[in-house]
Amino acid sequence: MLDVPDWPGHLPGQHVDVRLTAEDGYRAQRSYSIASAWPHPEGKVELTVQRLDDGEVSPYLTDTVEAGDRIELRGPVGGWFVWRDQQPAPVLLIGGGSGVVPLMAMVRARAMAGTKQPFRLIYSVRTPEDLLYADELRRRVRDDAGLDVHYVYTRKTPDNWPAPPKRIDVAALNTYGWPPDFAPDCFVCGPTTFVETAADILVALGHDPRRIRTERFGGTS
Amino acid sequence: MTQPGETGAALDGNAMAGDLREIFAVDVTAARYMCAGCTHTDAVATLMVWQHSPGLVARCPHCSDVVLRVVRAPDRVYLDLRGSVRLEVPLEGS
Numbered sequence: 209m210l211d212v213p214d215w216p217g218h219l220p221g222q223h224v225d226v227r228l229t230a231e232d233g234y235r236a237q238r239s240y241s242i243a244s245a246w247p248h249p250e251g252k253v254e255l256t257v258q259r260l261d262d263g264e265v266s267p268y269l270t271d272t273v274e275a276g277d278r279i280e281l282r283g284p285v286g287g288w289f290v291w292r293d294q295q296p297a298p299v300l301l302i303g304g305g306s307g308v309v310p311l312m313a314m315v316r317a318r319a320m321a322g323t324k325q326p327f328r329l330i331y332s333v334r335t336p337e338d339l340l341y342a343d344e345l346r347r348r349v350r351d352d353a354g355l356d357v358h359y360v361y362t363r364k365t366p367d368n369w370p371a372p373p374k375r376i377d378v379a380a381l382n383t384y385g386w387p388p389d390f391a392p393d394c395f396v397c398g399p400t401t402f403v404e405t406a407a408d409i410l411v412a413l414g415h416d417p418r419r420i421r422t423e424r425f426g427g428t429s
Numbered sequence: 430m431t432q433p434g435e436t437g438a439a440l441d442g443n444a445m446a447g448d449l450r451e452i453f454a455v456d457v458t459a460a461r462y463m464c465a466g467c468t469h470t471d472a473v474a475t476l477m478v479w480q481h482s483p484g485l486v487a488r489c490p491h492c493s494d495v496v497l498r499v500v501r502a503p504d505r506v507y508l509d510l511r512g513s514v515r516l517e518v519p520l521e522g523s
Contacts, residue, residue, distance in 0.1 A: 239443075239444050285446035285456070287446070288472050288474035400441075423474075424439070424441040
């Protein structure tokens with residue numbers, strides 16, 4: 209959670225660039241999706257950073273930075289992978305791993321705007337322990353009318369889960385997504401192979417490619 | 430050793446939004462490019478982006494030709510657009 213007193217506000221799906229400069233002048237820059245929905249919490253921007261052991265930036269952000277430290281930010285940026293609450297279509301969100309972060313901003317923005325577009329989130333994770341926002345999603349499915357969440361576990365499922373671990377596939381998107389006839393706006397975010405698999409399935413199922421927006425992240429930072 | 434991102438694109442055009450925003454008055458990732466190599470057209474956000482270099486190299490996901498390059502120097506930015514026939518930029522409020 210970053211305090212940004214002069215933050216101009218952002219759209220869900222936008223990101224910030226975090227820039228670190230070492231004492232010798234070496235600079236590293238990475239993009240992180242914003243998890244919070246403006247304007248809540250006021251004057252703050254929430255990032256969710258997945259720590260990569262061999263990363264240059266994420267271990268610093270997760271292990272070294274303390275409350276009160278100052279960080280150089282650029283943003284909000286990105287005007288394509290965004291959802292605007294005036295968009296009337298139903299929404300299908302498909303997230304792999306930490307690709308759920310910008311989708312969570314959309315879920316939060318929808319609740320904050322009090323709009324009625326039905327949302328479905330299909331969230332693929334390795335194990336139940338890897339779930340981000342687990343409690344909040346459980347609460348929102350109960351309280352946010354018109355929001356459904358389906359989980360796909362790729363390595364280990366919870367006890368009594370009806371299916372063995374599997375990767376996202378045609379059956380999951382066909383069963384838990386919206387039918388193409390509903391012309392939903394689709395947002396897919398995750399690692400490159402995940403995004404390509406999910407987007408290809410959506411097109412094969414008959415979704416209009418122009419309604420599918422994708423964001424790939426490398427997992428190299 | 431092969432680093433992630435060298436064999437396959439790790440990122441896409443969304444990741445260029447910050448660097449391009451410093452040059453242009455509008456968000457270019459939402460603009461549509463036309464590839465000079467194959468005339469494929471789509472949002473700049475969908476380009477495949479490599480960042481293991483002094484800058485960013487964005488390739489067409491259809492033919493893999495280089496469409497756009499952004500190189501940062503300490504005091505300036507170089508933008509190479511020779512791989513794009515044109516950019517179609519949506520204007521606010523239209």
